[in-house]
Amino acid sequence: MSARERIYLFDTTLRDGQQTPAIDFSVDDKITIARMLDEFGIDYVEGGYPGANPTDTAFFSRKRTASASFVAFGMTKRAGVSASNDPGLAALLEADADAICFVAKAWDYHVEVALGCTPEENLDSIRQSVEAAVGAGRESMVDCEHFFDGYKANPAYALACAKTAHEAGARWIVLCDTNGGTQPGEIRAITRAVIEAGVPGDRLGIHAHDDTGQAVANSLAAIEAGVRQVQGTLNGIGERCGNANLVTLIATLGLKSVWSERFATGISADDLVGLTRLSRTFDELLNRAPDAQAPYVGASAFATKAGIHASALIKDPRTYEHVPAESVGNTRRVMVSDQGGKSNFIDELKRRGIAVAKDDPRLDTLIALVKEREAEGYAYEGADASFELLARATLGEVPEFFAVDSFRCVVERRHNARGRLITLSEAVVKVTVDGEQRMSVAEGAGPVNALDLALRKDLGKYQGEIADLELVDYKVRILNGGTEAITRVLIESTDMTGQRWWTVGVSDNIIDASFQALMDSITFKLMKNRGAAGLMAAE
């Protein structure tokens, strides 16, 4: 095992991933994502382009990783100014980063057209920029933009860029398929040519895009040819069709024997179990539905529909799964008969401390209810607490701690006394606790916030119990088009114990959907306080 060669994982979610249409990270998003990557064991976390925009400059005011190398991205110095006089380079050197990744054009045509300088001046910029970074004590790397297309147009110049970076002291020279159209055979052949020209493979990286659906294959072809650093993004986000999917690459390098016997990454087999969670947490942060068909981590990646494979799969999963679902923290799903569905439910309930017999008719009622609700738009997979409440209510009993008799939300936009347009939200809630009606009113930042505040303002004898209840996330998904659309609201709650739970509401009215999820959250909290719910080991 010790003879395995090390492959370095380089994540560019926060830099190239930011080029994805409709994705814009805030500084807080970047901090969260950098921490996830760092904790997972990625070697390099590229954070962005300090000096290019206020977000990235603020993000680089501090080092944001503990173990991973924190990388700032930027251009090589401009032609015609010295390295010490280039403001872009100065901003890069000021960033609180461990490493600097310079982007340099490696296609002579682009050097002339886009940079407007001579090929020699470009080589000079590469050399001086790398030397400046190394001189400032930073690990230095060079993304050779358009390397493969550039090589096809002018191999000597593309090679000169790579060699210049290497000779100037760059730790990594990254071969970029910027336009994403290069085929695996070309990647292999050109990478080999670079190594033959004198840049060792353990100084080379690969940066692939998915424009022909082969970013993963291109990355692996480059590794096969000798590179030892691979760049990619979480779930393959990125410009156009995206970057190489680092999640897929990590699993393939770690689990497929043709790779894992020869190579090691910083991710151990034990760490790999967190891969599905990493991928889905990232999608949650982007507030988008995870791709069910994503390799390894998708909800369907280990799902089999009734058909010729299902019964054999149950007999011996290994013969129908290329890797075990558990190895990446995913779960096997066989969507067969009622029978298969039933045992899945029983297992799921058992995990929550709810025992039920296979022939209990209430179990059939619960299964039918979940199916019916999911057809209406509920998503119990993402709302464990609402599922548990539904199961406990169907199989046993959930006490009615309180009843909401009515509520009213008012959102008003008007001119205030000083003539400014303002929008005010107010909610009034009437609840009955122990036979006594209570009425509360609150103002909030919007109607849902006002309703949340009013609802939790006075629950009579339970008020003390929910003092530590806190809503930490709120998500809205429109399930079909138009303003008459069905809305699904998911709410994440937590309390002093640190436990977190998700509840769901669905309605054509967003306030109503939010109300359902709020109610479930409070009821779950009261059940939990009594040791009557939420018994699962914290995940």
Place this chain on the structure above:
Amino acid sequence: MSARERIYLFDTTLRDGQQTPAIDFSVDDKITIARMLDEFGIDYVEGGYPGANPTDTAFFSRKRTASASFVAFGMTKRAGVSASNDPGLAALLEADADAICFVAKAWDYHVEVALGCTPEENLDSIRQSVEAAVGAGRESMVDCEHFFDGYKANPAYALACAKTAHEAGARWIVLCDTNGGTQPGEIRAITRAVIEAGVPGDRLGIHAHDDTGQAVANSLAAIEAGVRQVQGTLNGIGERCGNANLVTLIATLGLKSVWSERFATGISADDLVGLTRLSRTFDELLNRAPDAQAPYVGASAFATKAGIHASALIKDPRTYEHVPAESVGNTRRVMVSDQGGKSNFIDELKRRGIAVAKDDPRLDTLIALVKEREAEGYAYEGADASFELLARATLGEVPEFFAVDSFRCVVERRHNARGRLITLSEAVVKVTVDGEQRMSVAEGAGPVNALDLALRKDLGKYQGEIADLELVDYKVRILNGGTEAITRVLIESTDMTGQRWWTVGVSDNIIDASFQALMDSITFKLMKNRGAAGLMAAE
């Protein structure tokens, strides 16, 4: 060109694609999809498994293609019965199909465990089934299930299956990576071994799955090694992570020179222009949003976010696109964003018919405004109409057609006269048009719907102009956690002309955010009616 070898395209959308979780085709769906594939120029359309379920049996009551070969799928005859006495085989021969594709196990372990017969009996079933199909005048083919895993476990037996099918007269012997975990290098090596063992490449096909994100690369690796038939599905639907995406394969084989110089498919360069439409029509039929990042055909496949590439892209698209967007019927998009430079803005404005000089100080104001708004959560790249309104207002003038003086939304949950809990939403809007105040009230499915209806109920002299305005999509994104979160609303509108436009609103109050987007939509519509906005060529 005439020396190019022919690659045959085999579509299994209607058979293996049917294994996709949540996809179930009706007979009508199948008829529509078969026609699309047939008209597009696919060589083989596999329709399903006649005899296995009523849908497929009905679908095969008639031949459903005009040019394409119509293929029925089924098992080889069972061991222990003669070919003429096997009811499954009889159902296959009864189907009104041009060709029969038998599935046969090629991994000896599976033969014993799943079929419960001897390896020799399995070979005998392959031989007799192929001979029966050929005898009945059908083109015959054999899917060698688990071929690659089977070859790794027992090469001699896997080869014996392929050779038996070939010798019995099968037109195609298809090597299947059933579990989807085989790597491209393995595919290449094993395919070559099959050809060396005596089954010619022009009798071989490849059937790949995407479990390591390499179904396309595996298919191409097999073609490189010699196979001449490739199987896949529209948009890569299929069991688990899906099958090889036939859309991507068709484009790559037709447009990437390393393939197109050596090979020809039945799809000409002219036909390729219909590829984006084929892919999106299929998603429409499935009632799902197309994948924006899909290779070649995704809405983002030729989109560039403003940044280091955008200005060069505008100068010369060819240098930043691996193939021209038009070649597959897709369109190029350059988006404004947070990271945009001045020249991107000027170009984007020019595309919208707005001329502005580079040194016009109002341009700097606009850029600063866009950046400031995007920092607050606005996303102009997804809201072209709001961007255009902001630009026109900053650089010139947008008339105030009407002013909203105030609005009020009330959402009330209460018991109705019959004691049932109901939720009602009502909105009241006061607008001033031409100095005259008008007040409208409406009820809706939720507060936003009520507000939308009230706002468009009486715009005085403009009312007739907005009669054809229709909201077609509504999206909500919570930009940070909690019910106090900032909300971004995107609204898509259309009218009689078929043009579509997106507007955006951002606020900590979802009603307010929706209101902004609704206002922009109406204003844009009124500008458009006057020829003062929306001048871009319809995309």
